[in-house]
Amino acid sequence: MAIQVGVTIDRSSPVPLYHQLAEQLSGAIASGQLQPGDPFENEIALAERLNLSRPTVRRAIQELVSQGLLLRQRGLGTTVANRKVHRRAELTSLYDDLKRAGGRPTTTVLSHELVRDEQVAAALDLPADAELLSIVRLRLSDDQPLAVLRNWLPPAYNDITRECLETEGMYAVLRDRGARPVVAHQTISARMPTAAERRHLRLKSSEPVLTMTRSAFDATGNPVEYGDHCYRAQDYSIEVMLDKR
Numbered sequence: 586m587a588i589q590v591g592v593t594i595d596r597s598s599p600v601p602l603y604h605q606l607a608e609q610l611s612g613a614i615a616s617g618q619l620q621p622g623d624p625f626e627n628e629i630a631l632a633e634r635l636n637l638s639r640p641t642v643r644r645a646i647q648e649l650v651s652q653g654l655l656l657r658q659r660g661l662g663t664t665v666a667n668r669k670v671h672r673r674a675e676l677t678s679l680y681d682d683l684k685r686a687g688g689r690p691t692t693t694v695l696s697h698e699l700v701r702d703e704q705v706a707a708a709l710d711l712p713a714d715a716e717l718l719s720i721v722r723l724r725l726s727d728d729q730p731l732a733v734l735r736n737w738l739p740p741a742y743n744d745i746t747r748e749c750l751e752t753e754g755m756y757a758v759l760r761d762r763g764a765r766p767v768v769a770h771q772t773i774s775a776r777m778p779t780a781a782e783r784r785h786l787r788l789k790s791s792e793p794v795l796t797m798t799r800s801a802f803d804a805t806g807n808p809v810e811y812g813d814h815c816y817r818a819q820d821y822s823i824e825v826m827l828d829k830r
Contacts (some may be wrong), residue, residue, distance in 0.1 A: 586625040588619060592635055602637060606645035614665055621806040623830045625655055625663040656768055658804055666768060666806065679724055679732060679814075680754025689730070690754070695721040695785075697747040708770075708800045708807035718743045720750060723785050730786045731820055735813040750794050759809060766801035766809040773797050775818065786817050792816050 586762065590613040594605055613619045623647075626634075632642040646663065651654040656666040680690045700719040706712060718738040724731050736755060738745065749758050756766070778786065778794045786794070794815040801809045 587624045587630075589619065589626060591632065592739060593633060594637065603641045603644040603648070606635070606637070606642065607648040610645065611652070611654055617726040617727050619665045621665050623665045627662070635783060640721060653768075656804065658767065658813055661804060664804065670678070678754045679734070680757070682737040688728075688781060691725045692751050692754075693725070693748050694747045695723055695733075697721075697750070699743060700737075702737065705811045708811050709737075710806075711739060711808060712770065716740055716743065722750060722755075729820075731780050732814055732816040733785055737811045739808045739810075748799070755810070764809050767804050769801040770800050771797060771799040776815075782815055786815075788817065 590610060592606060592609045594602060596602070598605065610619075618623070628639060628642050628646060631637075635642070646655060650657055650663075653666055657663050680692070682746070696750065698719050699716050701714055702717060702719070703713045705717060706715045709715075711717075717740070720734075720736045720738070722734045722736075723784045724734055734755075736761075739769065742764070743759055748798055759766070774796050775793050776796055778792070780789055782794060783790065783792075784786070794817045795818045797812070798814075799810075799812045801812070803809055
């Protein structure tokens, strides 16, 4: 059941009503009154309780969604997002993308081991000493190398085998276990490759790589994976849809 946050609206104030509402709701999240995964009060109920118009309430909620404080899921309603989530992302895997495009993706697992990494654990909201499954894979399509994929998985997935990862995409393996990443903090940049990356991707010394780091979480804020990937820049592009509201 959704928690009803106490809100005071000052109709004589020059501050817009939606902003007053958004500020007090974000304060409830920051203070811990609303916790990650908590169901959020229905838009209609909130409008009626505060005697506000639905467009005003909708705009306030959208502000919190845009800030990564709330997560809207079709069929599940609105919930409080994990504190590490900054924005929604289109969470697909390179393996799935290549198959949809008619390619023949294959994977070589370069390393597969249990490790402890404080930086990755912090990104996934896990204890510093959490034992993570560290995986490094080389992804190819039609026998041409495309990417070196480094991933760290939470302890719940430490039993995923090298063999599974060489026959299926990692997200497909995770989906089979009920893990469905829906939100993420993702950073995209470019740099020069390391010597090992240059060798695996068959790059010349002057050719850069496109990089992407991502912390992914499920609908209730549980960590799913941390990734640090690099791609042959000339073979990879990113499409972003911008929606002005």
